[in-house]
Amino acid sequence: MASAKRKPGPTELLVLEDFLPYRLSILSNRVSRAIAARYAKTFGLSIPEWRIIAVLGRRPGLTAKEVAEATEMDKVAVSRAVAKLVESKRVAARADREDARRQILSLTAQGESVHARIAPIALASEQRLLAALDARERAQLDALVGHLLDAAKTL
Amino acid sequence: MASAKRKPGPTELLVLEDFLPYRLSILSNRVSRAIAARYAKTFGLSIPEWRIIAVLGRRPGLTAKEVAEATEMDKVAVSRAVAKLVESKRVAARADREDARRQILSLTAQGESVHARIAPIALASEQRLLAALDARERAQLDALVGHLLDAAKTL
């Protein structure tokens, strides 16, 4: 459907539905919203909180700053989300011995439990989306998104 | 870099950096922010306003509701952005004769001018991003994103 009415020349006309940044935005929104809806209701987690749980689940002991880097969120967002997660007893923050400014973050038992239950849900959603593609297309997608992520870094 | 340490099995481990919804979100954000920065400074436009200008530039005479559909924004967002655009004299809204609830929207001369200057900028940004891909990859990307957009519709 998107193929028949593609752009005429290389850079001529701006057609919103064909404009890659727009399409990526719509795609990302649809996907994020669908997944977020599932764990928001079940666990009361926001996307930032979810990301932090995902990252700490695999890499406990990160500082807030490292979490910010790993999740590509800014430190304000991390600070707020961590505050909520500590509040809800899903993340434990203990001061770093060597640098009192730093917080060493890790999941509590409750946090681990959430992580253990949420990861399969997330992966299943991803699989549902990827079900639209065959193995070769998935590999292509992976590579293309990787390239674009690199390229977009220095836009 | 993303290829060497890919997922081990089909659905085993949740690794944020490899998780498609996450990657799409980061990609979309990087791209949108880069482009938005350019026209936000030059024209003082938000993303919703920009989208509306893009759509009305090609298809004048749409109603607010049709604009909402065309841009995939909700009607509240459209209402607000249109209000600003009317305020800044870039969009003209006249009541529909046949249905007094409807607004017929179109660009003013000023709006046209903004559109004419912004479209090339947007397309150039898109091209800069796509410069990372060759022709075959672009075609693949186009098709893949199309598939995913469809699939994501019913997530």
Place this chain on the structure above:
DNA sequence: GAGATTTAGTTTCATCTGTAACCAATGGCA
């Protein structure tokens, strides 16, 4: 080792966004 600089994280404030309630006009339909 005192003062300037940088760094980790928080708070503040202003703006944006999303949901729900709302208002007014239209379209049944009895």
Place this chain on the structure above:
DNA sequence: TGCCATTGGTTACAGATGAAACTAAATCTC
């Protein structure tokens, strides 16, 4: 025709988000 349901659009309120200012700890420099 008069009432109800629907539709186009706006308003109101609450929560999310981002930039910049701020605090406190560490580091650097002389």
